[in-house]
Amino acid sequence: MELISLSVLDLSLAACLVVLLAILSWHLQLGLQKTLIIAASRSVIQLTLLGLVLKQLFQQSSLPLIGLISLIMLTVAGYEVMARQGKKFSGWWGMGIGTSSMFLSSFSITLLALFTIINVDPWYTPQYLIPLLGMLLGNTMNGIAVSLNNLTTTAHTQKGQIEARLIQGHTWQEAITHIRREALKSGLIPIINSMTTAGIVSLPGMMTGQILAGSPPMEAAKYQLLILFMIAAGTGLGSLAAVWIGSARLFDERQRLRLDRLKSG
Amino acid sequence: MISVKNLHSALFNPVNFEAAQGQCLCIYGESGSGKTLLLRAIADLDPNEGSLALDNQARSNIGADQWRRQVTYLPAESFWWHTRVGEHFESNDTDWSILGLSQQIAEWQISRLSSGERQRLALLRALDHKPKVLLLDEVTANLDEENTLKVEALIKSCLQQGLIVIWVSHDKAQRKRMADQSFVIDETGFHKEA
Incomplete structure (x- = not known):
């Protein structure tokens, strides 16, 4: 099977569907059209740039440069986590909790995969490292x-x-235990659901992309499994770290609940 | 004995008092004078400064959870975290009838309790782990006279067993019935009632 290259016209047809959705949202007064169009435009710009950057990046193997790009990705993700909070932790904690948890989980699991599972040489080969990360x-x-x-x-x-x-007279851990458990569940349920239905209800996006791009289905399935497991472990570890650091930050050294450490908005 | 020296925070002026075993200390103040904040500070629920000691042991040397087990705050509004009443109690020998509650109440769901029942249960819950000091914040405000007197009788029997009670109440007759010492809190500070 050969890779069928997509033309601008092909993509424009797909984009029309999103525009159609936006028009529908406007008609039904859902108020989503603006965010929808902005998000779609952002994805066009970001992915096009990514395509261009990756093309350059894959041709070389400078560790500092790849490290820098990884850090930029992490920072943007950290900012995004903070932006999605209804109640942010004030000060450095607002960005720090999400960023450090993502660093812990995503980086360690990516490195583990590169060193022991995929075994690429050198380990920072951008063609593997950047997409996995x-x-x-x-x-x-x-x-x-x-x-x-x-x-x-x-x-x-x-x-x-x-x-x-x-x-x-309960300790702060006892006092927050219910809430901590529910918070973790809410973060993990999407990946648990997607593992449960993978291959039966849904063809995961990555596997679909690989098959469309011409890979043998079995190879695509194996890579998809690898990705699913890594995502499950990464999401689990990352959420665990974030919820643990976050809940500890909600209390002070005298185990007082300190909601004044959150700011709204 | 509990001793409170120079207890203050950004929100209320320094407070000093001592209360011996079996004593009931009543506090009165206009709304907004900081009575609730004072009780919360004694229980170490909000940031505060000052030196507190229970039986000559400094609060700073006791873990916050252990301090609150011994110095237990009972707010005007009670909150519950499990589904059934009994799950909130550590001991199995609570005498529900002492406050006129059903003997089966341990099996009841929190959601079917009236506010008066909740308030009386919250008092039994606060006594459940045998504190040495009880901080009461307008605990009979929502109770009828009969139940108010039952609560007072229960507190009196606890006082006889050595409990120290610090009671914020706007009810003058109640303070007269209960108080060994009376204090007023206002914008000038915390002082003995004349």
Whole structure:
């Protein structure tokens, strides 16, 4: 099978569908058309640039440059996590919790995959490192953003319950345990669902892309499994780290609930 | 004995007092005078400064959870985190009838309780882990006279067993019935009631 190259016209047809959706949203007064068009335009610009950058990047193998690009990806993901919070932690914590959790999970799992599973030489071969890292960052970012948001908003609405437990002499860990568990669940359910239905209900995006681009289905399936496992582990570890750091930050050294460390908006 | 020296925060002026075992100390103040904040600060629920000690042991040397087990705050509004009443209690020998509650109440769901039942249960819950000091914040404000007197009788029997009670109440007759010491909190600070 040969790779069938997509023309600008082909893509414009697909883009028309999004425009159609925007028109529908405008008619039904859903108020989503503006964000939808902005998001779609952003994806066009970002992916085109990525295509151009990757083309250049794949032709060379400078570790500092690849490291720099990885850090830029991490920073943008960290910012995105912060932007999606209804109640942000104030100060450096706002960006720090999400970014450090993503760094811990995405980077370590990508490195593990590169060193022991895929075994590329050198390990920082950009053709492998950048897509894997991007895939992991994108997914852990969602998990972390959802769990953290869930943690802080629930802590806010259930202030009375948390303090009622502190009053009874419970430790801060006991007082937040329910909320912590629910927050983690909310971050992990999407990846659990997508593993459950993978291949039966849905063909995962990456596998579809690979098959359309001409890979043998079995190879595509194996890579998809690798990615799914990595995403599950990455999202799990990342959300766990974020929820743990975040919940500890909600209390001070005297185990007082410190919602003043959150700012709204 | 509990001793409170120079307890203050950004939100209220320094407070000093001591209360011995079995004593009830009543506090009165206009709304907004900082009574609730004072009780919360004693229980170490909000940031505060000052030196507090229970039986000559400094609060700063005791873990916050252990301090709150011994110095337990009971707010005017109670909150519950499990589905059933009984799940909130550590001991199995709570005498529900002492406050006129059903013997089966441990099996009841929190959602079917009236606000008065919740308030009385919150008092039993606060006594459940046998604190040495109880901080009461307008706990009988939503109760009828009969239940108010039951609560007072229960507190009196606890006082006889050595409990220290610090009671914020706007009810003058109640303060008269209960207080060994009376204090007023206002914009000038915290002082003995004349």
